[in-house]
Amino acid sequence: MTTSTTGTTTSTTAGAEATSARPATTTLRGITWEHPRGFDCQVAAAAAYERLTGVRVVWEQRSLQAFADAPLDDLTARYDLLVIDHPHVPLAAAHGLLAPLDGHGHDEALAALAGTSVGAGHASYAHGGHQYGLATDSAAQVAVRRPDLLADRPEGWDEVLDLAAEGRVLWPAKPIDAWSSLCTLAANRGTPVGATPGTFLDDEDAAPVLDLLHRLAERVPGWCLEANPIEVAEALSGGRPDADPRWAYAPLAYGYTNYGRPGFRPHRLRYEDIPAGPRGVAGSQLGGAGVAVSARASDPDAARAYALWVASPQVQAGVYYDAGGQPGYAPAWDDDRLNADSWDFFRGTRRTLEQAWVRPRTAGFIELQDTVSPWVTATLRGELDDATLLRRAGEAAARLLVPDETPEGGTT
Template structure:
């Protein structure tokens, strides 16, 4: 039997699905894939060159693609006899999920999911999610809001809020964000940060989803911006189900 070694990230969404798919693949082809996993932080930060020396298959985040291509650690998937299948995947993809793994006219990865920032809440504790940021801040003042704002996730929030204002980052070459636009976004982020538990400063979206879906004593009921790990909306995955909804409305509604 041919054995391949794969590296993914540490969560049922990143690991369990790969294992299940590989079991079916082995049944059909006789090719076994043995998966290992790394932390979510390593998934976001760690360079791929070292992993590519040790593993045949990698589950990666799309921002890594340009550097990995420049270092020659990823093999292009197009031009290898499967272009019809790639075209079908591109046509069936959500938004830019398939295209985000394309670089320099070549395809270096396949989208296994699609990610966008959304809000989440506990329906058993909150009849409906806040619709505006002022409503979010009012709920946060009651101690009922969590927000994953470790640096990489605070950065994601900043980018989302800036785009929601109609002033996306890097809109002007050489300028990340004009000072006036940045201060408006940072003011809202600071106001929210003052109202959430201090541990949120070190929390990622999964840790917030875990707290919302498992805690039985704290009043936490809502998170305004995190990524939609759909496992938490499924019956039986955790003691309490989450419901994912649109982010709070801003100057451009829920766009951004």
């Protein structure tokens, strides 16, 4: 499908054709997360889509924390379209909460999107032979630097720790982000969390990961243990009133193109590949967001058509990006205009994204993540010792990281 950002059609695909004859009274409700990258882009895209098709999509937003851990059963009962985190897919599929996108006249378009996936982004929304979402937003833990304060990026972790000792490093380490960092560093060493069903990390494999996290936590400001990537980006870019002028770098933080764009904040940030570890820049925990259709959608066909449209290359590199979105597929990541506008965000982090680690595809993983995350930050604060963290996490993994027994559902 080719459209301009004003909604003028120059050619169509099955997604637009499926909706072109729909009455203007068709209204879908969508829920996404509270940030220009999550909300503004969908609102702008929906306005263009309504001009093109007559179908209205009304978007609402929830907090970043709710995006990470809010249950989907209530949301799928209230909304037609959902922007979700891919680890929710196995559990949602098992309980029939999401409608498969395949098998409804869009398989050719889905195959084309799969062929332009950035790393495992597209595949991370597939489960049990069905595609339950589209990777409209691709992200992983990457590094971020303020070039006017730090001319060259640290290549490895020894340089990062030296820089941190000078008071120049920030690191988002609230529970979900500290957990993400643990998972990234473990995967980078070739010993990912949950590599064997029912296990967390062996003590021997966990030791160097926890040692590095402790050393980093000791060298960053205390508020970092309560911070998320947005708060760190705000501090680095001058959006935080009490920012220390020494703060210049963060080694592990989910990337936001917004902070690389001119005029978004007082200072632009440059996002780059993570510091090299034993496996180079491989192993960063894959994040991002995807658009999915509720199994209880009021008009599943209309919802599927919108999802395919908003994931299309011209929309992703046009109205979606221009309104603050962070595209998920390779045509947008290769786009010269988008890279120039975002200070090479896409090319600068591509290696990390292409080699990112995908969390275990079991229904119990979300509960494991929610359970263990607070313990990781508590350990970094000195409230738990490493042995207690590993024992508790191992017990939780034995209960939750097991092959799914619930038959996979999903309305077809």
